[in-house]
Amino acid sequence: MSDLIKVAERILDSANGDEQIEVYLSSGTDTEVRAYQGEVEQLSSASSSGVGIRILRDGVGGARVGVAWAGSLNDEAIEDALNEARDNVTFATEDEFLAFARPDGVAPAQLDLVDRSLGSTPIEEKIAMAIELERMVRTGDPRIRQVDSANYSDFIAEAVIFSTNGIRANFARSGAYVSVEAIASDGRDDQTGWGLSAARAPHELDLAEAARDAITRSTRMLGAVKPPSMKATAVFDPRSAAMLFSIIGGALSGEAVVRGRSFFADRIGEMVASDQLTLVDDPTNPRHFAASSFDGEGLACRRNVMIEDGRLDAFVYDTVSARRAGTTSTGSAIRGGIAGSPSAGCRALQAAPGSQSQAEILAAVGEGIYVESMMGVHSGVNPISGDFSVGITGLMIRDGQLAEPVREVTVASTLQRMLLDITHMGSDVEWLPGSSAGQTLAIGAVAVSGT
Amino acid sequence: MNGTLCWMESTLVAEEVVRRVLGVAMGAGGEFAEVFVEDRTTSSAVLDQRRIEELSSGRDRGAGIRVVVGETTGFAHTADLSEAGLVEAARAAAAVAREGGTARREVALGKLDSHRSSAQLMPRDVEKARKIDLLRIADDVARSEGGSISQVQVGIGDSLRRFTVANSDGDYASDEQVRTRFNVSCVALGDGGMQTGYRPLAATRGFEILTDEDVARAARDAARQAITKLEARPAPSGDLPVVLAGGSGGILFHEACGHGLEADAILKQASVYAGKLGQQVASPLVTLVDDGTVIGEWGHLAIDDEGRLGSRNVLIENGILTDYMWDYLRARKEGRRSSGNGRRQSYQHLPMVRMTNTYLLEGDSDADEIIAQTPRGVYVAQLGGGQVNTATGDFVFGMSSAFMIEDGKITYPLRDCNLIGNGPDVLQRVDAVARDFSMTPGTCGKDGQSVPVGTGQATMRLTSVTIGGAA
Numbered sequence: 016m017s018d019l020i021k022v023a024e025r026i027l028d029s030a031n032g033d034e035q036i037e038v039y040l041s042s043g044t045d046t047e048v049r050a051y052q053g054e055v056e057q058l059s060s061a062s063s064s065g066v067g068i069r070i071l072r073d074g075v076g077g078a079r080v081g082v083a084w085a086g087s088l089n090d091e092a093i094e095d096a097l098n099e100a101r102d103n104v105t106f107a108t109e110d111e112f113l114a115f116a117r118p119d120g121v122a123p124a125q126l127d128l129v130d131r132s133l134g135s136t137p138i139e140e141k142i143a144m145a146i147e148l149e150r151m152v153r154t155g156d157p158r159i160r161q162v163d164s165a166n167y168s169d170f171i172a173e174a175v176i177f178s179t180n181g182i183r184a185n186f187a188r189s190g191a192y193v194s195v196e197a198i199a200s201d202g203r204d205d206q207t208g209w210g211l212s213a214a215r216a217p218h219e220l221d222l223a224e225a226a227r228d229a230i231t232r233s234t235r236m237l238g239a240v241k242p243p244s245m246k247a248t249a250v251f252d253p254r255s256a257a258m259l260f261s262i263i264g265g266a267l268s269g270e271a272v273v274r275g276r277s278f279f280a281d282r283i284g285e286m287v288a289s290d291q292l293t294l295v296d297d298p299t300n301p302r303h304f305a306a307s308s309f310d311g312e313g314l315a316c317r318r319n320v321m322i323e324d325g326r327l328d329a330f331v332y333d334t335v336s337a338r339r340a341g342t343t344s345t346g347s348a349i350r351g352g353i354a355g356s357p358s359a360g361c362r363a364l365q366a367a368p369g370s371q372s373q374a375e376i377l378a379a380v381g382e383g384i385y386v387e388s389m390m391g392v393h394s395g396v397n398p399i400s401g402d403f404s405v406g407i408t409g410l411m412i413r414d415g416q417l418a419e420p421v422r423e424v425t426v427a428s429t430l431q432r433m434l435l436d437i438t439h440m441g442s443d444v445e446w447l448p449g450s451s452a453g454q455t456l457a458i459g460a461v462a463v464s465g466t
Numbered sequence: 467m468n469g470t471l472c473w474m475e476s477t478l479v480a481e482e483v484v485r486r487v488l489g490v491a492m493g494a495g496g497e498f499a500e501v502f503v504e505d506r507t508t509s510s511a512v513l514d515q516r517r518i519e520e521l522s523s524g525r526d527r528g529a530g531i532r533v534v535v536g537e538t539t540g541f542a543h544t545a546d547l548s549e550a551g552l553v554e555a556a557r558a559a560a561a562v563a564r565e566g567g568t569a570r571r572e573v574a575l576g577k578l579d580s581h582r583s584s585a586q587l588m589p590r591d592v593e594k595a596r597k598i599d600l601l602r603i604a605d606d607v608a609r610s611e612g613g614s615i616s617q618v619q620v621g622i623g624d625s626l627r628r629f630t631v632a633n634s635d636g637d638y639a640s641d642e643q644v645r646t647r648f649n650v651s652c653v654a655l656g657d658g659g660m661q662t663g664y665r666p667l668a669a670t671r672g673f674e675i676l677t678d679e680d681v682a683r684a685a686r687d688a689a690r691q692a693i694t695k696l697e698a699r700p701a702p703s704g705d706l707p708v709v710l711a712g713g714s715g716g717i718l719f720h721e722a723c724g725h726g727l728e729a730d731a732i733l734k735q736a737s738v739y740a741g742k743l744g745q746q747v748a749s750p751l752v753t754l755v756d757d758g759t760v761i762g763e764w765g766h767l768a769i770d771d772e773g774r775l776g777s778r779n780v781l782i783e784n785g786i787l788t789d790y791m792w793d794y795l796r797a798r799k800e801g802r803r804s805s806g807n808g809r810r811q812s813y814q815h816l817p818m819v820r821m822t823n824t825y826l827l828e829g830d831s832d833a834d835e836i837i838a839q840t841p842r843g844v845y846v847a848q849l850g851g852g853q854v855n856t857a858t859g860d861f862v863f864g865m866s867s868a869f870m871i872e873d874g875k876i877t878y879p880l881r882d883c884n885l886i887g888n889g890p891d892v893l894q895r896v897d898a899v900a901r902d903f904s905m906t907p908g909t910c911g912k913d914g915q916s917v918p919v920g921t922g923q924a925t926m927r928l929t930s931v932t933i934g935g936a937a
Contacts, residue, residue, distance in 0.1 A: 051537070051734075057816065058562050059541035080519075086526035087545040095525065103521035106594050110517055138561075163736045163857065198736060198857050205738070207857045241932075244704045274515065275617050276653060278660070354524050394851035394864025395884035395934065399653060399660050404701070404883035404934040406853075406862035423860055425886050425934025427703065462936040464703035464886070 018042075020185065022088055023177040026068065029097060034104075035179045037115050037312075039067040040088065041353055043172030046138065050145035050165045058142070064088045067353035069115070070100040077111035079104050084354045112338040116312035117180045121346065123308040123315035124299035128188040130216030133169055141167050141217060144193060151226035152197050152210075158234050161198040163207070168192050169217065176313035184313030190304070191217045192448065193225050199233035206239065206420075208232025213304055213448040232387060236408060239420035242465040248383035248438065249426050249461045250376060250412060253445040255386045256366075257453025260294065263430065264361035264450065265398045267294075267321045269332035269347075271359075273339040278401045278431055282327050288434035290325040293367035296347065303363040304448045311350030311357040319345050321361075333359040364451035369440030373455040376439045378415035380457055385410045385417055386426065401430040425464040433458050477578065477630045477640050478503040479529070483549050484632045488573040491533050491556040492634050494563035498534040498795070499556070499573075500633040502771065503547065504813040509589065510623035513601035521594060530813040531559045534795065538562045543814045575638040581768035584761060585644035585672030589624035592673045597622050603678055604650050604685035611689035614696060616660070617653035620685070624673070629813075631773040635798075639773035644672050645764070645918060647907070648681060650688040656696035662882075663691030664848075664866060668907035668918070670766040691848070691867050694879050701868065701880040701935025707843035708885065708931045709836055709871060713904030714848050716921025719754055720824045720910065721852040721861045722889035727756075727781050728807070728819040729792045729800075731856045738859040738890055739787060747787045748893035751829055751926075754782040756791055758806050758822035763920040764907030765822035770794075772808035772817050779805045782893075793819045811915040821910060825922035829899025833925035836898045838874040844933055845869045845876050846885075851908075859889035862934075884934040892928055900925035 019040045026038045042064035049057040067084040081103030085092035149165035173187035194211040210228030212221045251259060271277035279287065288294075298307045298316035310316050312334055319331050331347035332340065336359045348357035371379070390406035397403075404427040411418040428436070441455030477484075484501055491499035505527045512519045528545040529552055540562030544555040604620045624647070630640040647668035654661050665688040669675045710718065723739075731737035739747065748754070758767045758776025767776045772794040780788055792800075793808030796819065809820035837845065845868060852863030868880040905922035 054536070055538045055562065057539045057541065059816065060558055061541075061543045061814065063543070063545065063814065082520050082522035084522070084524045086524075086528065089545075092525065092527075096523075099523040103523060103594070106511070106518060106521050106598055108517040108519070110519075161735050161857075163734055205857050207855055275655075276660075354522070356520060356522070390853045390855070390860070391851070391862030391864060391884045391886075394849075394853070394866075395862065395882070397662060397882045399662055400882065401659070402882045404864075404936070406860070406884055406886040406934065408860070422858070423886055423888055423932060425703070425862070425884055425932065427701075427883055427934050427936040429936070462703050464932055464934045466705060466932075 019173065019175045023175050026093060027177055027179050030179050033072055035071040035115055037069045037178040039174065039176050039353055041065055041172060041174040043170055045168065045170040046141060047168040048142050048145040048166065050149045053146060053150065055142055065353040066093055066096060068096050068100045069356065070104050071115055072104050074109045076109035078113040079107040079109055080113060081107060082356060112335055114334055114338060115178050115180050116182055116314050116334045116344060118182060119314060119343065121315040121317060126301050126306055126308050128215065128306060129171060130189050132218060133171055133189045133191060133216045136217050144217065144220065144222060148193050148195050148222050148226060151222060152195050152229050155226055155230045156234055158199045158201060158237065159197050159230060160200040163196040163198060165195040166193065176309065178313065182313035184309040186307060186309050189215050191215065191220055193220050193222060195225055195229045197229040197233040199237055201237045204237055206233050206236035208236065236420045236422065239408065239422035241423045242411060242421045242463065244465050245463050246460055247463050248380050248457055248459045249386055250380055250383055251386045251456045253443060253453035253455060254447060255389050256456035257447050257449060257451040258389055258392060259456065260364045260366055260451040260453065261449065262396055262398060263294065264296065264364045267330055267361060269330040269340055269359045270336040272330050273336050276399045279327060285327055286325045287327045288322055288325040289437035291369060291437050291440045292322055292325055292434065294322040294364065295320050295367065296331055296361040296364050298363040300363060302446050303365065303452060304446055305363040305450055307362060310346045311348035314344055314346045316362065317346045319347065331359055331361055333357050362450060366440060366454065368442045368444050368454055370442055371439060373441055373443055376441055376455050376457055377412055377417065379439060380412055381415050383412040384421065384463055385412050403428050403430050403433060427462045427464065436460055478505055478628065479547055479630065481575065483552065485573050485575055487552040487556050488632060488634055489570040490553050491531055491560050492571040492573060493569035494560040496533040496535055496560055496563050498634055500532050500631065501529060502629060502631045502813055503529040504627065504629040506625060506627040508623065508625040510621065511597055511601060513605055513620040516605060518598055518601060526812065528813045529555060531555045532816060533559045533562060535563045539816065541816050573634050574636055575632055576636045579639040581641040583642045583644040587673040588644065589626060589646060589673055600648065600676055600681050604681050607682045607685040608650060608652050608689040611686060612693050614654040614656055614693055615652055615689050616655040619651045621649045623647050631771065637773045639769050641769050643670060643767065645670050646673055646675055648676055648684065650685045652689045652692040654692035654696050658696065661692050661695035661698060663688040663695065666907055668764050669762050670764060671762045698879040698881045700937035701883040702933050702937050703935045705930045705932050707840050708928045709840055709843060709845045710923065710926050711845065711847045712833065712900065712902035712925045713906050713922060714846055715926065716825055716906060716923045717849050717852050717863055717908060719826055719923065720821060720919065720921045721854040721863060722887065722892050723754060724756065724821050724824045725854050726856045726859060726889055727790050729790045729796045730819045732790050733796060737856045742787050745787055746785050747890060748782050748785040749896040750785040751896050751899045752782055752785050752893055753780065753827040755780050755827065756807065756821050756824045760823045760920065763823045763905055764918045765920040767822060770806045770808045771810045772804065774804040774806045774808060776806040776822060791819050791821065793817055809917050811917060815915050818913065820912065820917050821919050823905065823920035823922065825905060828901050828903040828924035831898045831900045833900040833902050836900055836925055836927050837871060837876060840871045840874060840927060843871040844880065845871050854889065861889055862886045886932045886934055892931060895929040896926060897929050898927040
């Protein structure tokens with residue numbers, strides 16, 4: 016970490032009198048193992064580092080920014096990036112709301128997100144986990160005819176965000192994952208299912224659970240049919256529900272709101288959802304896989320409640336979108352690595368859990384469709400208009416229980432409608448990798464397209 | 467810098483260094499080793515809310531080294547292109563070889579097979595001010611289309627990617643790929659809420675593709691699409707005939723069929739098309755081609771990322787499955803020729819089997835007649851993204867501009883929704899293909915790697931597809 020800090024300070028020292036510099040440096044190592052038929056198919060290990068530089072200059076009509084990045088920390092690459100960023104500034108339009116973050120006095124949560132045992136785990140153990148995971152799935156059920164890929168991967172990464180405005184953030188995290196995709200066959204029909212386990216370090220991974228998930232999801236889909244079209248209650252499993260929460264989170268970005276690209280704009284204080292929904296973005300919760308002490312501008316992350324008991328309370332902001340909206344940053348800048356600029360977004364979403372188990376929810380729903388996976392989310396959901404249409408695989412719900420599997424079916428509604436139509440919220444929270452945790456979620460009256 | 471120096475630089479790392487690094491990679495008992503050195507510069511600019519928000523420039527340089535022993539591939543990458551840095555990466559990649567050790571083996575390289583971009587106007591020779599002008603032209607044109615246009619976002623970007631690849635079989639090749647893209651997104655605001663329109667322009671060419679006229683047309687089309695959709699009604703749900711406009715539907719074949727014809731899925735028996743060579747897998751109207759040689763298209767490549775020449779491969783001919791797509795390593799194992807489909811996102815990624823430009827050959831029907839002969843159905847003018855499960859063939863893809871067809875006429879626009887179907891099924895349902903072929907650029911994601919691809923087809927009809935609407 017001290018190396019990154021030294022480089023960052025050197026870059027800030029080069030600032031000319033009339034410019035502000037923000038530098039984002041990252042460095043990390045990662046390992047990936049893919050097992051196939053009891054052997055290592057691929058083994059990859061690498062270190063990488065990079066620098067992202069933003070330079071801001073104030074003018075009469077506001078500030079301008081220029082950006083450059085490089086996938087290396089050598090002096091020449093940094094020098095080139097500084098020069099490019101300086102040149103790029105001159106072409107931007109002055110913007111009165113543009114500014115870099117300034118320290119706001121909020122103390123960062125003290126989170127320990129690095130498990131040092133990851134670095135000391137020998138590669139042989141990691142390889143053994145991938146091979147064992149594949150074996151567990153292959154031998155776990157006679158209907159498994161192929162394991163497409165069984166993977167182990169991990170990373171340790173650190174980053175610093177420093178600026179001439181006094182931002183001094185440094186943070187590190189580690190992660191380890193196993194994932195497996197199984198293909199089940201009953202002789203006529205093939206079905207796939209995947210399982211995963213994610214943790215901060217290898218020893219916390221649950222191979223058996225990942226294997227069981229892949230086996231259950233693939234085998235119980237065998238013989239799936241296309242159901243008739245109908246209106247029905249859809250019960251989303253925790254993984255699918257997490258995806259829905261992430262999509263909703265996108266529309267709660269203050270940036271989408273100030274740019275006129277959110278269907279939540281101008282609706283603060285309104286009941287936008289069923290009173291079952293309380294949606295919180297809380298990167299300070301260490302149980303959340305995406306937990307972080309700092310946001311993408313180096314401000315402390317904090318807990319933000321956006322929807323409470325169905326009422327829209329707040330949006331999340333980074334510095335610029337907050338200034339545009341006449342408020343202050345909520346510590347919610349997200350950033351896609353060194354090449355990305357900050358934007359406002361949710362990082363660690365969670366819906367407040369309800370009181371019912373999945374079995375209780377299925378019993379209460381009685382008849383409907385259970386969604387086990389969604390396809391085409393990026394093409395079928397329009398976060399601006401709210402139109403929602405995704406392909407799903409899952410099972411029918413009959414007499415309060417999971418019944419026959421279905422495929423080649425879509426579920427459609429609008430996000431606005433779906434939020435209001437939430438009927439049950441599960442207690443079975445799963446902490447998944449990605450920007451949202453998930454739990455069983457029932458939504459009434461969606462359009463199911465089949466035959 | 468004079469021309470000679472540029473030319474010498476085109477291999478990025480000196481030949482004798484490449485040979486020594488390959489020798490180290492093979493030294494521990496590897497059966498095959500490859501060094502891939504890449505230098506990519508990119509630049510982009512965004513206009514939003516009438517402001518030039520930011521210009522960004524980036525540079526990424528490094529090498530990826532892989533070593534194959536039996537069924538195992540070891541891979542390492544580094545941003546350090548010094549000989550010491552490359553040797554360290556070679557040793558890391560070679561760690562999968564059981565013999566271990568630090569021996570060095572002699573590797574001979576053939577003559578460099580060097581390719582240049584056909585770009586006429588290199589992006590680096592274009593003034594940044596000119597790029598800004600193009601953004602403003604698009605913004606002005608889009609807004610002039612109507613007062614309901616509330617948001618216009620315009621992006622411009624280019625990349626120059628140079629790479630050299632050398633392997634222990636002696637193959638030694640380099641290429642220079644120039645890509646230029648421009649995209650316009652509009653939001654229109656009406657009584658019923660917001661609707662969106664989108665138009666991309668993208669080619670494996672230089673800035674010659676971005677004339678004022680081209681840019682204005684893209685902006686106008688994006689704006690009109692958003693405005694038209696303000697009148698959109700919910701799409702129907704259930705099975706209906708679907709007419710895909712020329713150029714709009716290539717992604718259907720990319721998803722429904724192309725991914726299932728990639729040799730990695732085939733060899734793992736993870737594709738519905740495994741074991742079906744020579745069989746009728748599609749309507750006789752379907753001839754599907756993957757073709758890296760279409761100069762200028764978004765998926766064009768002179769050589770792939772394993773140094774093999776791009777080629778035109780007929781995958782399905784008159785409905786009969788004729789071949790799969792291959793990368794070098796898998797082809798080598800099977801004792802056949804690579805089809806030039808080994809691609810990687812960057813030096814930090816292993817190559818795998820990927821599509822280039824995938825298209826359906828045109829037929830002999832008339833596009834207007836196909837619509838006129840469809841009593842009730844859906845006309846798709848533009849598709850968004852799609853996704854496929856290669857093992858089951860099930861796919862979805864989004865309609866970002868679609869209309870109802872009633873009594874053989876295009877009537878009202880439809881709100882965004884997904885189509886869903888099964889690849890092998892839908893291939894049998896092609897019952898008319900017209901002559902108005904055109905192509906569309908896109909980005910294909912697989913196993914976390916993105917590469918540029920082209921897709922294409924002429925106006926065509928599918929007898930029945932499930933429409934995932936809410937009506």
